[in-house]
Amino acid sequence: MPTRTLETWHHGAVPLDAERTRFAxxxxxAQHVSLELENAVSLPMLPRANGWFMIVGRCPPGTRYRFNIxxxxxxxxxxxxxxxxxxxxxxxxxxxxxxxxxxxxxxGRPWHEAVIYELHVGVLGGYRAVEEQLPRLAELGITAIELxxxxxxxxxxxxxxxxxxxxAPEASYGSPDxxxxxxxxxxxxxxxxxxxxxxxxxxxxxxxxxxxxxxxFTEDRHTPWGAAIxxxxxxxxxxxxxxxxxxxxxxxxxxxxxxxxxxIGDPDFLRELAHRVRRQVAPPRQAWLILxxxxxxxxLLQEHFDAQWNDDGHNALHVLLTGETDAYYADxxxxxxxxxxRCLSQGFAYQGHVTRHGNARGEPSGHLPxxxxxxxxxxxxxxxxRAFGERLASLAEPRALRAATVLxxxxxxxxxxxMGDELxxxxxxLYFTSHHGELxxxxxxxxxxxxxxxxxxxxxxxxxxxxxxxxxxTFLASRPQADPAEGEQTQALYRRLLQLxxxxxxxxLPGATALxxxxxxxxxxxxxxxxxxxxxxxxxLNLGARQVEQQQPPSTAQILFEYPAQAFExxxxxxxxxxxxxxxxxxxxxxxxxxxEHR
Numbered sequence: 001m002p003t004r005t006l007e008t009w010h011h012g013a014v015p016l017d018a019e020r021t022r023f024a025x026x027x028x029x030a031q032h033v034s035l036e037l038e039n040a041v042s043l044p045m046l047p048r049a050n051g052w053f054m055i056v057g058r059c060p061p062g063t064r065y066r067f068n069i070x071x072x073x074x075x076x077x078x079x080x081x082x083x084x085x086x087x088x089x090x091x092x093x094x095x096x097x098x099x100x101x102x103x104x105x106x107x108g109r110p111w112h113e114a115v116i117y118e119l120h121v122g123v124l125g126g127y128r129a130v131e132e133q134l135p136r137l138a139e140l141g142i143t144a145i146e147l148x149x150x151x152x153x154x155x156x157x158x159x160x161x162x163x164x165x166x167x168a169p170e171a172s173y174g175s176p177d178x179x180x181x182x183x184x185x186x187x188x189x190x191x192x193x194x195x196x197x198x199x200x201x202x203x204x205x206x207x208x209x210x211x212x213x214x215x216x217f218t219e220d221r222h223t224p225w226g227a228a229i230x231x232x233x234x235x236x237x238x239x240x241x242x243x244x245x246x247x248x249x250x251x252x253x254x255x256x257x258x259x260x261x262x263x264i265g266d267p268d269f270l271r272e273l274a275h276r277v278r279r280q281v282a283p284p285r286q287a288w289l290i291l292x293x294x295x296x297x298x299x300l301l302q303e304h305f306d307a308q309w310n311d312d313g314h315n316a317l318h319v320l321l322t323g324e325t326d327a328y329y330a331d332x333x334x335x336x337x338x339x340x341x342r343c344l345s346q347g348f349a350y351q352g353h354v355t356r357h358g359n360a361r362g363e364p365s366g367h368l369p370x371x372x373x374x375x376x377x378x379x380x381x382x383x384x385x386r387a388f389g390e391r392l393a394s395l396a397e398p399r400a401l402r403a404a405t406v407l408x409x410x411x412x413x414x415x416x417x418x419m420g421d422e423l424x425x426x427x428x429x430l431y432f433t434s435h436h437g438e439l440x441x442x443x444x445x446x447x448x449x450x451x452x453x454x455x456x457x458x459x460x461x462x463x464x465x466x467x468x469x470x471x472x473x474t475f476l477a478s479r480p481q482a483d484p485a486e487g488e489q490t491q492a493l494y495r496r497l498l499q500l501x502x503x504x505x506x507x508x509l510p511g512a513t514a515l516x517x518x519x520x521x522x523x524x525x526x527x528x529x530x531x532x533x534x535x536x537x538x539x540x541l542n543l544g545a546r547q548v549e550q551q552q553p554p555s556t557a558q559i560l561f562e563y564p565a566q567a568f569e570x571x572x573x574x575x576x577x578x579x580x581x582x583x584x585x586x587x588x589x590x591x592x593x594x595x596x597e598h599r
Contacts, residue, residue, distance in 0.1 A: 011239050012079030012167060013065070013093045021059040021093050025067055025077070026051055026235045027212040034068040042068065051215070051235070061098065064090035075208040079239065080168045082176050083152050087164055087206035096250040099180045106187040108254045108286030109143060111306045111414070112371050112509040115498060116194065118146045118379055119419040122157065123429075123478050127174035127182045134182075134189050140422060140491065141498025144192040146257060148380055150179070151198065154205040155434025157475045159380065160196070161259065162203030162433065166243050176251075183252055192254035194288060195247050199240045200263035201225035205439055223263045231269040241273050248281050255288025257309075262294040274304035290374065296348045296362030301372050307414055310373040312349035314382060316340035317404055320523050320543045321377075321396040326454045330356050337525055341517035344411065344527040347373050370412035370512055370529060377401075377408055379418050380429065387451050387466045389428030389478065391420065393486075399564070399579035400523075400543045402493065406563050406581035407541050409497040412505065412512045412529050417494075420480025424490040430467055432475040440470045500560055504585060508533040515588070521548035524576055530588050540571065540582040550576040557586030 014022045027033050028051025035043040035055055045053035045067075059065065064084055066074045076083065080091035117137055124130050130145075137145065151163025156172040163170075169179045183193045201223055202209070209216045216239075218230035231237055247253045256277075261270060274289055281287040291300060291308040301308055315332045316339040319325060325333035332339055332349070339349040347365030355361050365372075376382075378392055392401055408415050420427065435443050448466045451457040457466070467474045482488070511532030518526045523544030529537045538553055552571045553559070560583040562568045567580040576582075 010242060011235075012077055012081065013059075013091070015061055015093060015095050016056065019058055019060050020056055021061075021063065022054065022056045023059075023065070023077075024052060024054045026239075027053055027067075027069065029214050030069050030212040032070060033212075034071075036066045036068050036074060038064050051213075059093055061093050061095040063093040065093065066090055069208075069212045073208065073211060075212070076165060076206075078165065078209060078213075079243075080152070080165050083165065083168050083171050085171060087152055087154050091168075094176055096246075099177050099184075101180075101252070102184050103187040106252070107284050108288075109190075109192050110286060110510075111288055113143050113506055114192070114288070114414045115141060115143045115409075115501070116146050116374065116414065116416040117142045117144070117419065118148065118416060120148045120159070120380065120429075120478075121150065121173050122170070123475070123480075124419065126172070127178040131182045131185050134186055134191060138189040138191055140495050141502060142191065142417070144194055144254065145186060146194040146196060146416070149196045149198050149259070153203055155436075157432050157434040157472070159384065159431065159433070161198055162205070163198055164203045164206040166197070166199075166240070167246060180251055187252070192286075192288070194255040194257055194290070195251075195253045196257045196259060197244065197247070198259045199243075200229065200260050205435060221265060225263075228263070228265060231264065231266040237269055237272065240269075241276050244273055244277060245280055248277065248287055254286060255290060255306075257290040257292065259292055260294070261291050267297065267300060270300060271304050294361075296350055296365065298347070298351070298363040298365040298368060301365075301368055307372050307374050309379070309416070310343060310348065310375050310413065313340065313343040313373065313375045313413070314377065314379075316343060316349060317377060317407075317543075318382065318392075321392060321400055321404060324395075326456075337519050337521075337523055341519050341525045341527065343373075343375075344413075344525070345514045345517040366514070370514060371414055371509055373413045374416050375408055375411060375413040376416040376418070377404055378421065379416060383418065383429040384431050385450075387454070387457060387463075389430040389467075391426060391428065393424050393426050393483065397545075397579065398486075403541060403543055403563055403579050403581040405493065406497060406561060406583060407539055409494070409501055410505065410537075410561060410583045411527070411539060412509055412514075412531070412537065415501075422491050422494040423480060423482040424486035425480035426483055427477065427480050429478045429480075430474045431469050432478065433469045434475075435470055444468050444470060497561065500583075504560060505531070505537070508535065512537075520550055520576060521546065524548045524550075526550060531585075534588060536586045536588040538584045538586065540576055540580075540584075542576045542578055542580045545578050547575045547577055549574055553582075553584040554586050557584040559584050 033045045033053040045055040048054050077091040081094035082092040084090050149160030150169045152165035152168040153163045186193045215233050217227040219227050221228040289305045291305050316336045319332045319336040342349045347368050348362050350362040351364045352360050447469055448463040457463045508531035513530050515528040524542040526540050559568050563581045567582045570577045
């Protein structure tokens with residue numbers, strides 16, 4: 001592991017007092033660097049060891065600045081805390097202590113209490129517009145909001161995964177203080193706030209690191225976005241770890257979701273990041289660390305990270321709800337019910353199992369508690385990575401979707417909703433950017449070519465119908481609204497299920513373990529868990545159109561929820577109805593020891 005030395009500097013502009021700021025830039029490929037201020041003031045920066053340049057200047061908060069590299073190019077600070085305008089505007093000196101917190105004693109929430117609502121700040125109208133939504137979400141039963149990435153990106157419309165200035169919150173959404181006020185208001189309502197961060201690549205427009213800091217990247221390993229980031233270098237590691245600490249300490253985010261860490265390819269960096277966070281955000285304050293990781297590395301979840309997005313669970317549910325088996329859903333085309341049962345009882349469906357490409361994927365995960373896995377019916381990826389961004393409300397049998405919602409919100413896994421789920425929204429969530437020129441053309445064509453593996457788009461002419469990511473109407477079409485017919489009823493369902501979760505499950509999730517899942521038929525299963533108080537939670541689920549045979553819960557069990565209204569009555573007759581879900585709480589049956597005794 002590369003060590004941090006006295007010659008290592010924090011990246012960016014750090015105010016020392018009301019008038020002075022220390023500027024540091026890691027530019028090992030530059031011959032000389034100047035700090036360029038307003039009114040054509042240029043201050044040569046002093047070269048230091050290991051490729052660093054530094055200067056302390058009389059620059060109060062609000063000062064506009066750029067870096068001049070070898071008198072050839074003017075660049076924004078790669079660790080800019082804010083931009084005036086877009087990525088090519090000047091960087092701004094920001095005093096991280098200026099905001100006065102209204103809820104400074106907030107310590108966060110325990111992870112097992114999480115009910116996560118993922119949202120896109122831009123689609124909802126900016127930081128202040130999201131703040132207006134918070135009371136409604138808290139009343140619904142949401143306990144945490146997750147913001148899609150905020151790092152400054154080119155233009156005003158982007159998913160956020162094309163960010164190039166990771167320290168600067170997107171200016172088109174509002175100011176850094178607007179973001180802090182959003183987080184502050186959430187805390188006042190008892191809501192935790194998670195940020196999605198991208199540490200696996202930089203966006204294609206506005207990244208100048210290749211000119212003066214080639215060491216950020218390594219050509220010996222490539223990702224879908226080009227040369228991989230080289231986390232073997234101390235300055236590179238610190239750039240991202242200090243960024244994580246900034247969000248948690250200065251902005252008081254309650255957690256981070258790390259995007260696609262399988263593209264980072266350096267578990268040692270991930271462990272160091274987690275270690276530094278745990279050391280500097282110490283109890284009683286809560287700090288959640290969540291992974292997205294196609295490699296299903298259960299080993300990272302044993303000590304270092306709280307949870308992982310369970311794409312396996314989503315994919316199995318999606319195949320059962322829609323019948324789609326194209327592209328990556330092909331890995332779930334065979335025995336999707338069995339794969340869902342494995343997810344509910346053991347965490348991942350792929351725990352070293354071979355994929356359609358002939359590769360073993362994943363690690364054994366059955367020893368991990370259910371709350372290690374974030375379950376969802378859809379998220380930004382699984383909607384937006386569709387050609388037309390359709391939601392399940394437009395794809396699935398409505399009754400099956402409601403039954404799946406019961407599973408989502410009343411299983412011991414951590415539930416995640418995507419904005420609009422609770423409104424039965426049918427508006428798409430499309431992939432959108434605001435690139436221009438050749439890059440816009442490349443993104444448009446690249447987006448359409450992504451769907452060549454889908455049977456519906458094998459014909460290139462069909463792919464021409466896929467919306468242009470750069471068109472403003474693509475962005476505008478992605479704003480969720482309540483369905484006039486189903487919205488109110490769906491919100492009532494979510495509210496009731498989350499109330500039951502809060503009352504009957506959440507207090508007893510610590511110590512919960514899976515007891516197994518039995519497949520009853522195509523799309524139908526019975527999953528059981530032992531909660532921390534010793535009770536058995538049982539969910540009988542049928543996402544299929546045919547009834548299946550099933551025994552009713554013990555007579556001593558409490559029926560927590562049934563969908564539809566007559567589901568329990570039918571189960572008493574030995575039948576699990578089509579499109580149904582029944583949730584019960586009872587006493588765990590004793591398990592025989594090896595010597596025949598019961599325990």
